Amino acid sequence: MSIRRATDDDWPHIWPFFDEIVRAGETYAFPLDLTIETAQPWWMDENTVVLEEDGVIMGSAKMGPNRPGRGAHIGTASFMVSPAARGRGVGRRLAAYALTWHRDAGFAGIQFNAVVETNTAAVRLWRDLGFEIIGTVPGAFDSATHGRVGLHVMYRDI
Template structure:
């Protein structure tokens, strides 16, 4: 598996699993049913952020977007979002993308990384981020409408760099 900056021609290979993950409704509060053109700006970051892909040959296994959490006086803290194609889960793609994001964020001079909305019942994600040094610094109760669990909390997770 290689991780590289996403190119424009990668979007048609990212969009199918982006769309499928949004339709599942278990991890992101992004709009569902977006066309490729509507979804593109939600995922393909512009500088100072960036979007990367994890690839195995020509196959895109997953993607991550990263950059400053807030502009101006909040720009010293990074943030990121991750997608792993459901067909390729369990292969370490999320962990590899997470490590890449941490190293990139450190290289960009961020002081820390804040995830604004990790669904508290998304046990694999919470476990992964804790194993990579993140901690839950707060939980917004009932902030996410999960399709099976109903109203659940969103964790704010943080890792100092």
Template sequence: MTIRTAVVTDWAAIWPFFAEIITTQETYTYDPALTYEQAEAIWMSPSSSPLARTTVKVDADGKVLGSANMYPNRPGPGAHVASASFMVDAAARGQGVGRALCSDMIDWAGRSGFRAIQFNAVVESNTRAVKLWQSLGFAIVGTVPEAFLSPTHGYVGLHVMHRPL
């Protein structure tokens, strides 16, 4: 499996799992009514920063298994802290795709001169992601209570997670 920079033509392979993930409304605050074009603009061009990057993890046949986008968390005086989002196709979950994408992002952030990484809105009930991020050195530095409405769990918190570089 390989991680590479995403190209425009990758969006057609990312969209099906992106759409599935946002419409379940369990792990992301994205509007589930996003159109193909709106979602593409968000995911494939995550920031106007020259440091913004979108990647895909592909199998030996070139099939896209997951994707990440990464960017400065805030502009100006906050631009020394990176952030990112990750999505993995349901058929590839549990195979280390998310871990590989995040490890690649951590390496990229360090090479790019960021001082830390901050995830702004990790859904509290997304325990697999929370555990994965913690295993990669992220700590929960705060939780906004009941900031996310999960169809399954009701109102749950959104964790802010941080990792120094």
């Protein structure tokens, strides 16, 4: 498995799992009416990467500052793993890459603004990597399966 910067040519390969994950309604609060064209700006930018194996994109992440200006010293990141690649360590590899990327770029910490509390795999991964839940906004996410559930704000110093 290798991680590299995403290109526009990667988007048609990311889109199917991006769309599946968003439509599942369990982890991201993106608009539900996105198309391959309108979704691209939500995900693809100069800090988006892909993890691929044997030419198949198995996951993607995007990183950068959490806020502009005086908040730009704290980073953030978002991750999507193809359902076909789950359980193979793709999320953990992307997370490790993001931690190194933020450290190398001089960020002081990483803040995740909206980790769905019922996304137990993500919560477990982030805790394993040293993130803390610093607060939970009750009922802030409308899960397709669970109804309104909390969104954790998670943080880690780097």
